[in-house]
Amino acid sequence: MGTKRRFSATAVAAAILGASLIPNLAFLAYAEKASYSFERDGASTVSFGGQTARLKMADELYDGMNSNESTADALLQQFQEGTGFADPSLDEAGKDGKNVAGKTASGCLNEENAAAKEKLADMIKDFANNVIPAWNTAAADGSPGVLSDNKRTINVNSKGWEVDQTFQKSLIGAFALDQIVNNYIDACKLDSGTKQDDNTNGVTAEGKPYTSMEHAWDEAFGYLYGQEEDATADLSTPSGSGTLLNKYLKKVSAGDVAPGISDDVFKAFVAGRQAIVDGDYAARDAQAKIIKVDLSKVIGAMVVNYLEAYLEEKADTPADAIHSLSEGYGFVFSLPFTNDGDGKPYFTQEEVDGILEKMDNFWTIKEEDVQAVIDQVNERFGFSAPAAEEEEAPASSDDGR
Numbered sequence: 001m002g003t004k005r006r007f008s009a010t011a012v013a014a015a016i017l018g019a020s021l022i023p024n025l026a027f028l029a030y031a032e033k034a035s036y037s038f039e040r041d042g043a044s045t046v047s048f049g050g051q052t053a054r055l056k057m058a059d060e061l062y063d064g065m066n067s068n069e070s071t072a073d074a075l076l077q078q079f080q081e082g083t084g085f086a087d088p089s090l091d092e093a094g095k096d097g098k099n100v101a102g103k104t105a106s107g108c109l110n111e112e113n114a115a116a117k118e119k120l121a122d123m124i125k126d127f128a129n130n131v132i133p134a135w136n137t138a139a140a141d142g143s144p145g146v147l148s149d150n151k152r153t154i155n156v157n158s159k160g161w162e163v164d165q166t167f168q169k170s171l172i173g174a175f176a177l178d179q180i181v182n183n184y185i186d187a188c189k190l191d192s193g194t195k196q197d198d199n200t201n202g203v204t205a206e207g208k209p210y211t212s213m214e215h216a217w218d219e220a221f222g223y224l225y226g227q228e229e230d231a232t233a234d235l236s237t238p239s240g241s242g243t244l245l246n247k248y249l250k251k252v253s254a255g256d257v258a259p260g261i262s263d264d265v266f267k268a269f270v271a272g273r274q275a276i277v278d279g280d281y282a283a284r285d286a287q288a289k290i291i292k293v294d295l296s297k298v299i300g301a302m303v304v305n306y307l308e309a310y311l312e313e314k315a316d317t318p319a320d321a322i323h324s325l326s327e328g329y330g331f332v333f334s335l336p337f338t339n340d341g342d343g344k345p346y347f348t349q350e351e352v353d354g355i356l357e358k359m360d361n362f363w364t365i366k367e368e369d370v371q372a373v374i375d376q377v378n379e380r381f382g383f384s385a386p387a388a389e390e391e392e393a394p395a396s397s398d399d400g401r
């Protein structure tokens with residue numbers, strides 16, 4: 001960490017400008033600080049090693065869900081026990097009690113969703129026990145196997161799901177997003193026990209340089225940015241590294257459904273953390289709300305993106321279309337783990353169960369049902385459909401079609 005960060009923007013500005021401007025300085029600090037670096041007595045207070053380890057575990061799991069050498073036992077061990085990885089540091093973390101399943105569908109804002117956890121374990125078993133044995137067999141309705149077109153070759157289950165995709169995209173909501181928006185940046189975690197009094201009074205966690213509230217916020221930060229090479233860099237445009245939320249935040253932010261949201265999310269993480277340092281819990285919660293809404297939009301935008309891709313690709317590149325549909329299915333699975341900023345998901349579990357039932361068999365799924373999901377998600381998240389935007393464009397682009 002460079003010396004230039006050793007003094008907070010607030011302290012430096014106060015020294016230069018004098019005390020009369022103090023009421024505006026908090027704002028100044030938030031506006032200018034483009035780095036997630038925070039210190040107490042010269043030591044960094046930011047720590048999220050456990051989150052980085054779990055994100056890397058998810059990446060290795062994803063590799064395993066793509067390999068015909070995997071077994072159900074080995075994959076379930078990685079998912080549920082956090083051991084059995086090629087990277088020995090991950091096994092260390094696993095032996096320390098860290099794993100992906102334990103943090104899946106279990107944010108403090110909602111009751112633990114055991115059914116979702118079970119469905120993810122079922123995808124693992126389905127892949128190992130049914131998809132792998134049929135690796136080189138042609139897939140058909142009711143039979144797992146391989147599907148190919150001139151763009152892509154995929155291995156699918158008996159319903160046509162490319163299971164590594166349904167699994168990994170489900171984890172983006174049920175694990176990464178859930179841990180952030182329904183757990184670590186929510187008051188149910190930030191203010192639990194004596195966290196608020198301790199933070200207000202500068203009481204740090206035992207043997208640590210940070211307060212427990214600061215650490216909770218950092219753990220949320222870690223579930224998004226934990227695989228960034230330099231987490232103190234300006235992450236307003238993240239690298240997209242890893243296979244989970246960071247990758248898709250980057251993608252959505254560069255698209256036209258919610259352009260630029262990665263900038264808002266990063267600024268809100270920095271400002272919210274500063275608000276915790278300042279003991280300003282209203283300011284903290286205002287920033288948390290921005291993060292909840294914006295990161296939830298990533299899920300909605302990806303549902304629309306992949307289901308539209310499926311409809312477009314279906315006729316000419318059927319395997320590529322099924323790949324998109326599998327991703328779309330996983331993002332739909334993720335919808336109950338979104339948070340509208342007021343603690344409610346954009347779609348309830350019950351609603352999503354109904355949608356997934358209609359999407360269940362990819363061999364017989366109806367186009368109008370897929371279109372209905374797209375329309376519903378656009379409406380619920382307030383995304384304007386691209387067609388509507390085109391209608392608003394100046395008439396000069398009219399080529400007489």
Ligand SMILES: *[C@@H]1O[C@H](CO)[C@@H](O)[C@H](O)[C@H]1NC(C)=O
Binds near residue numbers: 068
């Ligand atoms: C495993 O996958 C490789 C690569 O797709 C393939 O060449 C091989 O035939 C597969 N082996 C079995 C036993 O399915």
